[in-house]
Amino acid sequence: MAENIRQVLSRGEALRPQSESWQLDTELLLARVLNKPREYLFTWPEQELQLRQIEEFQQLLSRRKDGEPIAYILGKRGFWDFELEVNSSVLIPRPETEILVETAIELLSESRKTAAKIADLGTGSGAIALALAKSCSSSSVIAVDFSEDALNVAKSNASNLGISNIEFIQASWCDGLQDNDFDMIVSNPPYVAEGDAHLLEGDLLFEPSLALVATENGLGDLHTIALQCREKLKKGSWLLLEHGYDQKQAVAEMLERAGYFNIQCRKDLSGVDRLSFAQWGGSSF
Ligand code: GLN
DSSP states (O other), X not given: OOXXXXXXXXXXXXXXXXXXXXXXXXXXXXXXXXXXXXXXHHXXXXXXXXXXXXXXXXXXXXXXXXXXXXXXXXXXXXXXXXXXXXXXTSOOOOGGGHHHHHHXXXXXXXXXXXXXXXXXXXXXXXXXXXXXXXXXXXXXXXXXXXXXXXXXXXXXXXXXXXXXXXXXXXXXXXXXXXXXXXXXXXXXXXXXXXTOGGGGSGGGGGSOHHHHEETGGGTHHHHHHHHHGGGTXXXXXXXXXXXXXXXXXHHHHHHHHHTEEEXXXXXXXXXXXXXXXXXXXXXXX
């Protein structure tokens, strides 16, 4: 006998051990198969599904059951005020990274700089770079990534969103930046320590380790960026770095040693120290 939407949704119980958001995941997967918004499922719970649709749903459900992140299965994730295309060559944008975007916009507006020159190092899906380019439309943003596959995702996102005040460069951190008069450089680099147990949990298992893992107990890339950016930033301009929950102190010390001043830290919405930012002093270099 044919199953209806309500009955098919109950198959999502199978995800319970894997996912805290198993109900939402199930709804998103079924809505994808039906090519309808999620609300449709609750408006038409008695609608019977075709066998082909049930099979397709079952395939998506088993991918999720095997741990594949919902963002990769759906190929998209919301960030800031838009939706981004994502795949397994990019880190899935996290809500905590919006703190970096908010802070960057705040600092730029305080500095009353209208046409700011901004760089985003390790742009991945382009989440930060695109949010800044969209919110500060008279600014120009350079988005850098080492991975060609990641840059292709970011470029496609820029074109889907119709954002054009952005340029893409394939390079390692500052190696791709020709100019030395940036008003702001931002980065959400890899900062998880090699061998960290979190790497074996949830979405992180499927995300590119290039985007997650750094040497020196997770501080290696943060350190390289802090040092390299000194050659690229104008005196008094800002460097913003996302980092791990326990890296505030180490990042503050490295920024200070490198010659930055006005070092500050902000917590994310879970109360975790997540973003450090500072101004380039321009003197010790
Ligand atoms: N915030 C991510 C996590 O720990 C890590 C992202 C990163 O390394 N930039 O899940």
